[in-house]
Amino acid sequence: MQIFKKRTQFNASSDAALVLASLGGDRDSFGEIVARYQSLLCSLAYSAVGDLKHSEDIAQETFIEAWRKLDTLRDPEKLKAWLCGILRFKVSHYHRKEANQPVRGAGELEECAAHEQHHEKVEDAVIEAQQQALLWQTLEKLPQNYREPLILFYREHRSVEHVATELELSEATVKQRLSRGRKILQQAMVTFVEDALEKSKPGAAFTSAVLLAIEGVSPPAKAAALGTGALKVGSFFTLATLLTLLASLSGVIGSFFSVRAGLAQVRTQRERHATIKLVSLFFVYAAVFVAGMLALRYFALARVEYAAYLAMASQLLVIAFIAVYLALLVQVLVGMPRMRAQQRIFFPEAFDNDLDRLDSPQREYKTRLRILGAPLVHFKLGMAEVGDKPAYGWIAGGDRAYGLLFAWGGLAVAPVSVGIVSVGLVGLGAVGLGIFAVGTVGIGVIGFGASIIGYKAYASLSALGWQSAVSNGFSIAREAAIGPLAFAEQVNNERAAEIANIATLNQTYLWVLAAIVVFVIVPAVWHSNQVRKRMGTPPDLTKNNMR
Template sequence: MNLFKKRVHYKESADANLVLASIGGDRDAFGEIVGRYQSLLCSLAYSSVGDLKHSEDIAQEAFVEAWRKLETLSDPEKLKAWLCGILRFKISRYRRKETRHAANDASALDEQVADQAPIDDAVIQEQEQALLWKTLEQLPETYREPLILFYREQRSVENVAQELDLTEDTVKQRLSRGRKALQTAMVTFVEDNLSKSKPGASFTMAVLLAISTISAPKAKASVLGMGAGSAFKWAGLLTVLASFSGVIAAFFSVKASLAQSRTYSEKRHTVKIVGLFFGVAIIYTAGLFVFKYLAINSPQYALTYTLLAQGLVFGFCAAYLVLLTYMLRAQPRIRAQARLDNPAAFINEYDKAGSKRRNVISRITLMGVPLYHFKLGITEHGEKPAFGWLAGGDRAYGLLFAWGGLAVAPVSVGIVSVGVVSIGALSVGLLVTGTVAIGALGFGVSAIAYKAYGSMTALGWESAFSGGFAAAFEAALAPIAFAGVTNNEQAAQIVNLSALNQSYLWVLGIISVAVIVPAVLHAKKVQQRMQPQAEK
């Protein structure tokens, strides 16, 4: 299951279309099926077994069974009836099991030690008292007091009148109105509690987590011929683009760096650095998938694999910081050596240190700072980073926006980015996203934040939500989750899953554009201006 996909685009889809998409392997489409029919199945199960927890367990089993056997549904338009049929079978099996247990346990109950009975009675009495008060407290005190006294004073109107200093007629009137109010309150109490017991986002999520390790149903050729959903979906594409946006931007930075390079040693250094960046990303991603697989198949070691996964995340962060530092320090040194070894490679005007062709700087300034400053050439010894309201380069500092290898600005995009809104392979800020996102509200392959949403790992202070590992102090939703509350309705409310589903696809699109488009434009501009004339 992938965290960042959302089901909003399926809201108006017909059942048949959802079935076809699900058979095509789209778990989001099946999630919409669950959301559409979970209330019906849970209510039918509750009506039959009379226990909320067991009814939800039975309904969840029915949905999981439906996922496994979805390809056997001959008429997708009859999805609801088919689901109800699976549910009724599950209910029947549950009843048979309960009947056998009741028969087997009958004699055992008689043999229980005597001192256990008062404990069980006390628990039952406590529950009854709680139910009684929840009903009575909804009555006005004018009616509640006479009712309580009436049933505690041997149903004597006279005694109640004496205790409350009222006439007997007044007591009779209040008792009559109190009984009617009590009836209404009881009805309201039942209605409210049934409403609160309605399955919500956590039920849907629990089903999706349950099927996350179950292979998609095998589509029949005839079904696929009817146009089952393509495996290549916009939500999935945007997820990949946004989560790995920093790495994708690094690829275009390679093209820019190669266009800036003038000697073999510079080109070799560029390829080496990029290879290291991509190598770390591949090891990090593969490692997370391996740890997730091991944790799901060996739940007794889930905590160990969770710690190993988080260690891998911090290792990725450390490696990218070291690689970026090495790149920024080595480039000026290698360029200086190349000028000494092969001066003929730098005879063109745009290859001279300080050449105006190496920078795009606005003539317009605001508060003494250029409106924009973009560096196009490799940084030479003594050159300062790009600085402006809008800035771009291997090191870029912006008062509004910065893009580059290291980007620092209120809105920053880079391999390593720092800002209020920060996007990158490693991003730090308040609202952050990228391969690893560290901040207040974080989205990424891995997120470390107050509220963390990660497709593979999430480490949150308040809450964490992930398709792999999630850990937080208060609430966590994930196949492997550790928190005060995990994988239930309360956790779903704390995580605020519904708000995430409603908005995140748009966020993914914005992130993808904000990171990748500047990288492409920068690479193109560098090639146009800095590539040697002979190569153009």
């Protein structure tokens, strides 16, 4: 697999390395970016607006904007082009602003007329003096034998013949000296311009000014979650972020549709209350988990000295989430069937309908087609009863589902499994376990989701990886970690990005997430609709006679 590809060497001071470090909040690395490109941006701005001060202001605004939006840079190797794009926008805005400056009214002009006339004379005198100084500064660099013909020719408006007569030279010599003098003058002007531009280029003071300006601006840390790769995003409402949210909460989504189907099967008030309580607990614990992770992240960023302890606390929170969801699943698989058995004894009249017989064919869907003795499709649709066997087939679904290819349900075990707790080569769920694990919490070789534990872990809240970890919150690994709170040998640099295979992730992540969403939502919706259609409350059973 490409994700385990051989590592290559890289330049630690490359644009990509500096961008990754900056995404992790390293202002010194961003200072290197400023120092590297400040001359380019200031020069382009000066060429566009023709004012030294305004050009430096525009360049500084460009770097500040870049710091704020660094997480929107999709390809760090194109940093220069990206910065130039921001600069062009700033220049365009400057020109529009200048063009829209209001013209002063006639009354104001009359009041200022005398004042302006006075200052015009002063300004003209200053400008003329500056021009004279500049003129002589250029002419004095010419040898005298070239300077004299030029001054006579241009200042006195004399002909070549007259200049030759005045200087007692031949016309050919005058023409030669005029030509040579012009070339020397041209070169002198070029040198003068070069020196002036060289002296005007931004230096360390400009870099310091930019770093001082971004001091109060929060670093673009969220981009470090998937670095310069897939979720660049920048916006919560982008397709990638939406898919990540759905994939991370896949188990919770599955739980919702399972309980929705369960509510269609309740026959007593106690069953109804228990079902509502269970679904509420699933959602409440998921919300508490996410809120707890975000709180730990906030305090870790605010108090860096405690970041390591808070990182350990985040992993304890992950363990607590797994324990709670396993306990809730036991209640679904064991507690609810026991309650149904009790309700059948205490309120037999609530189960008089043919739909509620233990042998009702409506309680499951099974294809006649069998392959190697197993049905192609087997879905359990009725509420679990004591003694029920799990759904079993090539494609299986139910409270407990064991599939030879695919399984969906509360506890799902299959090569590709989706459930509250899923186990398989590919496990998707609230708690997903597999070679490829995805979920609110995932444990596997490669994992994606909200919180992941694996060899390579990619997460939105916390990632604990043996080799690499990439997260928008806590990233903990042996070799490489990328994120605002990263702990590893290589942290937020290009080597870390290379070990974590960010480039490969960038190419495949959206497709992976899209497939995850389809696998989660389609079976859940189909199962819920089939249950409501087949096992819904009988027409003669009203809320009033439920107990």
